[in-house]
Structure formats: structure tokens, C-alpha cells
Amino acid sequence: MGPSAAVVPAALRVGTSPAAVVFARVRVGGPVTRDLLADSAELSSATVNRQVHALIDAGLVVERPDLVDAGGIGRPKVPLTLNRDGLAVAAMHIGARRTLLAVADLSGRALYSHAVLTPAGEAADAVGELAHALAELVARFSGRRFLWAGVAVGGDVDETTGTVDHPVRGWRGAPVGKIVQEVLGLPVSVCEHVQAMAAAELVLAPSREAGRSSMYWYARETVGMALTLDGHVHVPSTGAGTVAHIPVQAPRFADEPGPVGLQQVIGSAALAAAAERTGFSPSSPALLDERARALGEAIAAIGDAVNPDTIIVAGDAFADHPRGLAPVQAAFDAARHLPHRLELTPTRFGLGVQEAAAVVVALSVLYADPLVAMTG
Incomplete structure (x- = not known):
């Protein structure tokens, strides 16, 4: 077990402490020697050595004398790597229909994962079943040795207490963090799942662009x-915001004339209802094109206000169209009012985006400040 078991808010950011910087360089660049760390981390050799010793003492980093370059000149330099073989984290992504369970090493690589149906019934019973x-x-x-547990879940999440309101599941004040912590005996972080997915892009698979x-x-x-x-996922103190209500024109998905909320064109139930209403197949181009147009216009409306450097998209509503992102991009371009073109970028995790979201929640506190996490 890691530090004393508790519910701890996720830290969805790039760590900036010396220990976090060195830990990240070992994670991304390992096996790596101390002198190369000092060059890449822009820290002094003395600072790097102090952090390396502390990370080794905490068991997070290990020396690998078996990887020493026998042909090198001068005193052998012992490479460092993460303790991938001795440590792990547990993670789950609770979805509206199914839940993904995973075990990952310190690098964020899943050692094993599989999906189960999200149990019906009362929240405490359902979460308890998933935790077991x-x-x-x-x-x-x-x-x-397991250090942490992480839970990514939709709905309104109180990261301090780990409680969740999930309208789709009918949960209100569900003590997700408390239940998982009690069953696993590990410190646990609970996070809204789209924020967790954004953190995975930022921390697990960072892009220089x-x-x-x-x-x-x-x-x-x-x-x-x-x-x-600027290196962190924005987590409002009152919980995640919503885009479900954004009005879009999607007449085939509407019960009556006029705009509908974006959520009304998303999901298998929405497609099935539109298919029954119109006589089309749920996979017909007419319905998928209309959904793509609604998504592109909604993203443009928010994108014009926020004006981000990049826009990343994930999920079946983007991936399932026969022409991929092209129709969403076309609708986005047509609705956009800013002069510069912005390309919609698919997630780097593909079908593994839910797994990545769960794993990053389990690792986020360790990545943000590994030594504090191990002694907190």
C-alpha cells in the first residue's frame, strides 16, 4: 500500500516540482543516466542527484546496472528507469453502459484491462460490485505493490469527497471514492471523465505542437x-460544466420543429429514436451526417468563444461516421467565425481513450509531485 488510504483530488496537470520534472524525464526518456537527466531537465547536477536519490529511496525509480554500456569510456554510468516491475495502480472508467477495469504500471501502460456491464440498481450496490x-x-x-486507485466517471463529481451525481445512471451523492477506497484499501482519486481524457492527452501522450x-x-x-x-486541465470548484444543452438544428432528431439540445443527437438511444421517427436505419448517412453537422456547429460555437490552440475529439459519435471526421470538420469550418483555420484532431488513444482516462486519474497525483504523493 502507498500512503495512508484516503480520497484525494486528482491532479490533472504537468508536474513542475524538481522531483516531478526528473520523474517525468525518466518516464519519457528512460533508460537514462544522471548526466543526461541534468541536460534534459534544465536542472543542476546537484538538484538532479538529490531528486534521483529521493525517487530511488521511495521505490519509484530503480538503477539498472545490467544496462550499462560496457564499451563506454570512463566511469560507467548506470541508467535509471521507472520501477515498472514492482509497482502498479488500479483504475476504472464507469460508463453509462459499460465499465472498464484496468491495472497499469508507473509509465501508464496497461498491464491488463477488460470491460464489464455497468450494474443496474442502487449506486452503492453498483459501485461496490465494480470495486470488488x-x-x-x-x-x-x-x-x-499498488500505490493508488483512480476512477473516471461521467456526471457531476466532487473530487474532494469522491461523491458523484450521475443523471444517466440515476445516482445522487453516490460515495464512489469511499466505496472504492474501502474495498481496495488504497488512496483513490475520482474525476469527471472528460476532464480525465483531456489530462491523458496532456500528461500520458504530450504533443510538442x-x-x-x-x-x-x-x-x-x-x-x-x-x-x-498552460499545462493543467481546468477543473472548476463547482464541478465540470456542460455542453449538453447547446442548441443545434437537427430536425430528424427532434420531436417538434425547432432546435434541440446537443445531447439529443448523441448516443445509441438518440439514433434509434431518430431512426424510428424517420424510417431510416440508425446507421444511415442521413442520420450520421445530421449528427456530424450538429457536432461541428456546436464545437464551432464554443471554439469561437474560447479560441483554443488545438481541438481534440474522441468518442463513437466522431469515429463511427463512414467518412471519419471529414463531415464534422466541414460543418465546423462552415460555422466558424474566426479567420484562421483550425484542424480537429482525433485523440491519440483511439479506442483506448476510456482506459487512458482511468489510468491517468490513478497516476495524476504521483505524476504531479511523486515524493509528496508517496509520503502524504
């Missing part, structure tokens, strides 16, 4: 948006 399923998965990795700000959109059974600003 995750505990069973953790038990399969008995040779590893990302710019200072990005807007992240997810649309599958529900639709959501998150903002990344």
Missing part, C-alpha cells in the same frame, strides 16, 4: 467538453 471486480483484478498481480490551450470534446452516449490551459 477491480479488487479481484488487483489480486492477480500479487507480486506488485499542442500549444498553450486546448479544447477536448467527447461524444459517445453522452457529450462533454474540457479545457486545458
